[in-house]
Amino acid sequence: ETGVTQTPRHLVMGMTNKKSLKCEQHLGHNAMYWYKQSAKKPLELMFVYSLEERVENNSVPSRFSPECPNSSHLFLHLHTLQPEDSALYLCASSHEGGAAMGEQYFGPGTRLTVT
Amino acid sequence: RKEVEQDPGPFNVPEGATVAFNCTYSNSASQSFFWYRQDCRKEPKLLMSVYSSGNEDGRFTAQLNRASQYISLLIRDSKLSDSATYLCVVNRGDKIIFGKGTRLHILP
Numbered sequence: 224e225t226g227v228t229q230t231p232r233h234l235v236m237g238m239t240n241k242k243s244l245k246c247e248q249h250l251g252h253n254a255m256y257w258y259k260q261s262a263k264k265p266l267e268l269m270f271v272y273s274l275e276e277r278v279e280n281n282s283v284p285s286r287f288s289p290e291c292p293n294s295s296h297l298f299l300h301l302h303t304l305q306p307e308d309s310a311l312y313l314c315a316s317s318h319e320g321g322a323a324m325g326e327q328y329f330g331p332g333t334r335l336t337v338t
Numbered sequence: 339r340k341e342v343e344q345d346p347g348p349f350n351v352p353e354g355a356t357v358a359f360n361c362t363y364s365n366s367a368s369q370s371f372f373w374y375r376q377d378c379r380k381e382p383k384l385l386m387s388v389y390s391s392g393n394e395d396g397r398f399t400a401q402l403n404r405a406s407q408y409i410s411l412l413i414r415d416s417k418l419s420d421s422a423t424y425l426c427v428v429n430r431g432d433k434i435i436f437g438k439g440t441r442l443h444i445l446p
Contacts, residue, residue, distance in 0.1 A: 266382070266425075266436040279433065313381055322370040322387075325429040329381035 226250050229314050229330035236304065237338055244299040244333045246314030254319035255297040256327065257289060260311040272297060273319040304337045311335075339364050341435045342428050348441040355416055359440045361426030362408045371402055371409045374425040376439065382425055385411075416444050 227248045236242050248255065257269040271279035272291040286308075288300040297314055311334050315327040344361045351357045363371075371388040386393065388400040388409050399412040413420055421444045426437035 265438040268434065268436075271433075322429060324434055325370050325372045325427055326384055326387065327382075327434070329383065331381050 226328050227314060227316055227330035229312075229333050231333055232331060233334050233336075235336045235338060236301065238304060238306075240304075241300070241302045243301065244312055244314075244335075246297040246299075246330055248295055248297075248314075248316040248328070248330075250316055250328060252316035252318055252328070253294045254317050254324065255291060255294075256315040256317075257297065257299050258313040258315065260313060260332075261309075266313070270299075301335075304335075306337050309336045341365060341430075342426055342437040344424075344426050344437040344440045346438055346440060348443050350443045350445055351416055352445050353416060353418055356412065356414050357416055357442065358410055358412045359424055359426075359442075360408050360410050361437055362406075363426075363428045363435075364407070365428070365430050366404075366407060367431065368407075368428045369431045370429040371400075372427040372429070373398075373400055373409075373411050374427055374436075376423045376425055378422075382436075385424070413442075418444050418446060420444050 230245045254273045256271050259267045269283045270289040275291050286303050290298040311332045313332045314330040317327045341364050373385040374382040375385045376382040386395050386400050388402045392401040397414045401410045423439040423441050425439045428435045
């Protein structure tokens with residue numbers, strides 16, 4: 224399936240590195256999301272973009288910086304991460320507003336390891 | 339009380355059996371409800387929406403009980419391929435809340 228793609232699929236980075244995660248959706252949606260999934264924890268919503276505007280930031284540390292240049296692309300810029308940031312980072316998209324927000328389509332995720 | 343609660347399981351169920359999961363939610367203003375499925379080391383995938391009148395898709399039946407604030411998922415004639423984690427999702431209107439998921443193992 225190529226509805227929502229994410230690159231890279233795996234990333235190992237040191238604590239002083241800067242890297243970016245990329246997400247692209249081909250579904251014509253206008254809302255995009257970043258989630259973090261750690262072992263044995265529920266999905267944690269990090270950021271929501273609706274119509275290219277950030278509408279939610281769930282107290283995410285500033286070392287994570289999202290960017291949404293258009294409705295099809297979403298980036299997560301990473302800088303000076305900590306080992307506890309190692310997790311699966313999932314991007315999702317949906318139509319914006321109302322019940323449609325619950326029908327999200329996820330990318331395969333980027334498995335991030337911070338050393 | 340957590341906004342969305344699920345029994346983490348695991349539920350170990352023989353192939354062919356019927357299994358049911360419940361999910362409770364705390365915000366009575368929640369608007370819509372969904373079940374997702376997540377296979378090991380894969381992304382979550384939408385399984386079905388949960389309508390007020392209940393809905394069925396093949397072997398899967400989802401029901402909503404607004405008075406008691408829970409949703410349920412029933413799987414009939416379970417298959418080995420049904421082994422996964424099932425996530426309950428609640429749309430509160432202003433945000434989406436994912437449950438921690440219930441792990442299901444179908445045993446041959």
